[in-house]
Amino acid sequence: MSELWIANPGELATPTGTVPLAGPRQGDVSRLRGVDVLCREGRIAAIGPPREIAQLAGAETERFDARGGALVPGFVDPHTHLPWAGSRAGEFAERLAGRSYQDIAAAGGGILSTVRATRQAGGDELTANVTRRLDRMLAWGTTTAEAKSGYGLALEPERKQLEALAAAAAAHPVEVVPTLLAAHETPPELRGDTDRYVELVCSEIVPAIARAGLAAYCDVFCETGVFSVSQSRRVLAAGAAHGLAARLHADEFVDSGGAELAAEIGAVTADHLMAVSPRGIDALAASGVIAGLLPGTSFFLKKKAYAPARRLIEAGVPVTLATDCNPGSSHTESMPMVFWLAVLELDMSVGEALTAMTLNAACSLGRGAELGSIEVGKQADLVVLEGAGLDDLAYHFGVHPISAVIKRGAVAFRKSPRACG
DSSP states (O other): OOEEEEEOOSOEEEOOSSSOOOGGGGGOOEEEOSOEEEEETTEEEEEEOHHHHHHHOOTTOEEEEOTTOOEEEOEEEOOOOOOOOSOOHHHHHHHHTTOOHHHHHHTTOTHHHHHHHHHHSOHHHHHHHHHHHHHHHHHTTEEEEEEEOOSOOSHHHHHHHHHHHHHHHHTSSSEEEEEEEEETSOOGGGTTOHHHHHHHIIIIIHHHHHHHTOOSEEEEEEBTTTBOHHHHHHHHHHHHHTTOEEEEEESSSSOOSHHHHHHHHTOSEEEEOTTOOHHHHHHHHHHTOEEEEOHHHHHHTTOSOOOOHHHHHHTTOOEEEOOOOBTTTBOOOOHHHHHHHHHHTSOOOHHHHHHHTTHHHHHHTTOTTTSSSOOTTSBOOEEEESSSSHHHHHHSOSSOOEEEEEETTEEEEEOOTTSOO
């Protein structure tokens, strides 16, 4: 029987429960001192004073000394785009020189640039790329992540992406929840005929991917100039008909009605929301749809506007945080970076931000009963911070704040004692 005793944490900080926390409750975080944690067979078996844990531990129990570092739930990253090839560093330099993301995309760059590189890449190359990204995510504290396709834009390239994602995840500590995002853009061969591509997604790509069991969710980029509300509704209805729950990119650049669509169809999440309207916020609040905020995108695109986190929380919408890790608009695997942006740019409290990237994020992936908090019976996914308390995670920015990561009750990452913080 495998056991891990996590001893000497400075503070244990966690939201509690199995459902998304909204409104004032989103900031409710239990903060305990003087307690250790016992993990048994991959689950949290006990939380209590060291003397109690000592009585429960067996002779073969492995003891991990947290050395005064705070203990928080493993981070859950609920919106990423991991299986891609190529680089858009040149486009990034163009944006730094003044060209907009939309202008670059209109000239054949942007998503379509990555589509070309991903279509050309072999499955082994994509698998290796995903593995490297998962390695970085783990080192930054992520223990579970959602990941989307969307750089194939045809059945076989989309299948190739999702198969590479599955292959990488099968050999990696980070759990991956796959999403089909075939409706990410209209492919170059159908440029100007988006309706025809939507029909292809609905009649061919969605059914084939669902039959293969390669995705749990279906997503669509609902945005002016990409896919309209009516086109997005068709894609997500096709996904639902084949057992894929709905997520969607909504109101990223303009108010396109994406939030209202998410509420109408009962999507699990509506993500981005930088341009969401008051009516859209009210619709999300009334429907129970979770708002996925991606502040790294605003930061990386040099946008002045961030998603209105305070208005969403005050309206009673449960909020998550994610990296949106992708090659064009948010090239990062770091959830701590997202945490810093949340407290410094979105005006979220430390507790709200922690809940958004743990329990609420887990619930958005259907895993709230298993993940997202440090409670007896849940899966033992935890992060040991270098700082003694949760507040230190916000206070000391721009460093690598992770001392160790525990996945299913085993140490999956441990920082070298000589590593720079």
